[in-house]
Amino acid sequence: MYHHIALHELILAIVIVLILVLLLIITVLGYSFYSYRILHNKQSWREIIEYKIMETIVGNDDRSDSDKEFAEHLKEPSFRALFLDVLVDSDRKFSGGAKQSINRLFRDFELEDEAWRKLRHRSGYLVAGGVQELAAMNVEAAIPEIMAKLNDPRTAVYQEAQYAIVSFKGYEGLGFLDHFNKPLSDWQQLRLLYSIHDIPEQADLQVKDWIHSKNDSVVVFTLRLIRKFRLMTFYTAVHNLLAHPSTMVRVQAVRTLQAIEHRGTIQQFIQSFDLQPLAVQNEMLKAMKIAKSKESEHFLKELLWNHPQVSIKISAAEVLVVLGEEHYLQEVSQAGDTYDELRRIIKHALQEKKC
Structure with a gap:
């Protein structure tokens, strides 16, 4: 009796495990299909959006049927989100009339409301996206709320706010530096510098x-x-x-x-x-x-002979080559009292010159 019950329980356990494995396989396949569908949709949607932007920029856009068809796509939240992303990305690539056409698309399809909703969302990622979109589309009414984000504790938010304010105001937008006590990354510094023209x-x-x-x-x-x-x-x-x-x-x-x-x-x-x-x-x-100042020659020769760091000796030799001191370096490398390491350094510097 004991063995019969144990075998029954074992079979039941195996059946349960098989059912769980089957459910797992179905879940994985379902998720894979969903991911593929989303990826496929994004690829086809991107083509539709990019074509719409191109037609608007070159002035061949049909303002009736195409707008109605495009508006149908915009009823899908994922499409609207992608449209905003592509618009912002395109805005960075164009200027002048093309940039104005992109801004017109933003207004015509009422995407500003979407950006405002992001700006006021709890998620830092969405807030940063809203700041970026409103700035890219030059929505000056958003400046006061974006300025309030300069003190946001979330890095992505305050960095986008900094960039946005400088994009709007130029040099004047750097006023936040007066009391800024957080790290300013190299990438953020380059973004800000790029936005300042005078x-x-x-x-x-x-x-x-x-x-x-x-x-x-x-x-x-x-x-x-x-x-x-x-x-x-x-x-x-x-x-x-x-x-x-x-x-x-x-x-x-x-x-x-x-x-x-x-x-x-x-x-x-x-x-x-x-x-x-x-x-x-x-x-x-x-x-x-x-x-390429000749006044540094004597100093460089001292470094070449006496500095304890090999990297400095190499750099000194390379500068001497630039200053036209190849003959001096060749004499040093051929001298009997020159140690092997210095010969190798000089040989390296002279080869760099040839390259």
Whole structure:
């Protein structure tokens, strides 16, 4: 009796497991089919949307039947979401009349309401998307609400708000930097810089405050701003940053000094070279390579012979090649008292020149 019950239970267990496996297979197949259908729909929808945008831009759009057919697609929420995404992406690629045509599509099909709903949603991802869409479509009525998002704790939201405000207001939109205490990523800095096309004459006071910010990433951004617009009046302030606690700031200071250099820049690099960390020293040698200043020759030869770091020796040799000192390097490599490592460094630098 005991064995009969055990066998019955075993068979029941196997049947249950098989049923569960079958259900799992059905679920996986169903999900795969659903995913395929969504992907297929998105591909076909994207073609419809891109054709609509193209026809609108070139002015061949039929404003009756095609609009009715397109409006039917817009009843599908997924289609509306994709349409907004493609519009925003297209807006970045065009300017002038084409950009105005894209904005007209946004208004004609009442997508602004969709963007406003996203802006006021609880999900940070959707809020960031709403900010992006309203800014791309130049909905200036959204500026006050977008400005409120500058203090949002969610990174994606406040970054999109920053970019949006600068897109709307240009340089004036950078006012958030006055009290910004979070990291400003390199990508975000590039986005902001790309959106700024000129700087007002009265900008000096703000730039001066930013360059002395306690937020290192704000200082780095300011150095890039100075570099982009060649703000020569900040040369001394930038030079003082060679003593900044952050290596990242010092590296950017060197790049900015090289961009706005004057006749004393190379000597200043030479004088402070030994006080700098390795990354900054390498950056200074890159600047000397670009400057091609003969006044650095003696200093470079000293580095080649005496600096403890191989990377610095290599860079020094490469700058000497750029300065036309190949003959000197060949003499050093052939001298009897030259150690093997230095010969290899010089050989590498001379080969780089040939390449």
